[in-house]
Amino acid sequence: MGVVKALTRSRRVRQGLCWLAAQYIRLVHATGRWEVVGGDIADGYWDRGEPFVLAFWHGRILMMPYCWRRGVPINMLISQHRDGQIIAQTVKHFDIETIAGSSSRGGAGALRSLVKSLKAGRSVGVTPDGPRGPRMRVSDGVAQLARLAGAPVIPCTFSARRHRLASSWDRFMVALPFSRGVFVWGSPIGPPKEGGEAAMAMFAQAIESEMNAITRAADERMGVVPVEPAPPVGAPLSEGVS
Numbered sequence: 001m002g003v004v005k006a007l008t009r010s011r012r013v014r015q016g017l018c019w020l021a022a023q024y025i026r027l028v029h030a031t032g033r034w035e036v037v038g039g040d041i042a043d044g045y046w047d048r049g050e051p052f053v054l055a056f057w058h059g060r061i062l063m064m065p066y067c068w069r070r071g072v073p074i075n076m077l078i079s080q081h082r083d084g085q086i087i088a089q090t091v092k093h094f095d096i097e098t099i100a101g102s103s104s105r106g107g108a109g110a111l112r113s114l115v116k117s118l119k120a121g122r123s124v125g126v127t128p129d130g131p132r133g134p135r136m137r138v139s140d141g142v143a144q145l146a147r148l149a150g151a152p153v154i155p156c157t158f159s160a161r162r163h164r165l166a167s168s169w170d171r172f173m174v175a176l177p178f179s180r181g182v183f184v185w186g187s188p189i190g191p192p193k194e195g196g197e198a199a200m201a202m203f204a205q206a207i208e209s210e211m212n213a214i215t216r217a218a219d220e221r222m223g224v225v226p227v228e229p230a231p232p233v234g235a236p237l238s239e240g241v242s
Contacts, residue, residue: 018086022093029066031177032160036067037221038185038214042154045188046072051123052188053146053153055211058130059170059227061087063158065094067183074123075099077110079131099124111145118149128207133169136215136229138208143200147191155186155211159218171227184218186210 045052046069054074056064068074078088078098088098099117101110114124126145128138146153162179166172175181189206192199212229219226 014086014089018089019093021086021090025062025065025090025094028160028175028177028179028181029063032175032179032181034066034181034183036183036185037217038187039183041185041188042067042069042156045123045154049121051118051121051149052151053118053142053149054123054125055128055142055153055155055207056125056157057136057170057211057215058127058133059135059168059172060157060159060215061127062173063160063175063181063183064125064156065091065096067156067158067185068094068096068125070095072123073097074125075114075117076125077101077114077127084131096125107141111141111148114145115149118145118151128211129170134230134232135170136208136212136227137232138204138211140200140204142207143191143204146189147195147200147203150191152188152190153207154188155207155214156183157186157211157215157218158183159215159222159224161222161224163224165227169230173227180222182218182221184214184221186214 074096076091076096076098078084078100084100088100091098099110099113101107117124126142128142129136142153158181159173160175160179160181162176164174164176166174187210189203189210192203216226
């Protein structure tokens with residue numbers, strides 16, 4: 001692990017790794033048989049030129065560049081951590097621009113930039129459980145973003161029959177070449193008219209429930225065991241997941 005960290009400190013090495021990662025994503029998509037479920041939802045917004053918040057779990061980042069319509073601008077929120085910058089440099093190969101920030105570093109500035117993008121008609125992409133979890137649990141940042149910008153949140157996910165799951169906190173899914181795969185879109189979730197604490201909590205919960213529902217549906221469609229969310233924050237350690 002120390003060798004990997006040392007190598008990724010080199011800008012030239014990082015650029016090479018990001019290029020290789022982008023080529024791998026292209027290979028997986030080109031050699032696979034991919035279907036899209038619920039794609040008409042995003043198509044309607046794209047056709048009308050209406051921006052929205054694209055939400056997907058951190059563990060399903062790999063193939064998400066291919067859920068997006070080419071030529072439609074989008075900004076992705078990416079952590080300022082070195083790992084985040086590797087992701088940013090990788091998705092840049094797919095003409096996806098990024099905004100650096102997270103709940104722990106640069107959050108306020110990133111939020112302002114994201115709101116500005118949405119109000120200017122440019123969609124944004126976020127991972128509500130990133131950059132450090134808990135897995136598949138929505139932080140309040142995405143709800144605040146949608147309310148401030150007056151934009152709906154539309155979840156999307158992917159799954160693949162042939163894949164590997166990392167042992168990382170997010171159970172990162174690495175789709176393999178020559179596989180069946182699916183992108184599943186969820187229903188748009190609009191922000192509440194009132195920004196009270198209870199209303200915002202319900203809004204965040206609705207986003208989380210929809211994201212987990214489509215992720216489970218995608219996994220089941222590919223015949224793989226669904227990845228389960230981490231226990232809610234504050235839950236007893238003995239509380240498992242069904």
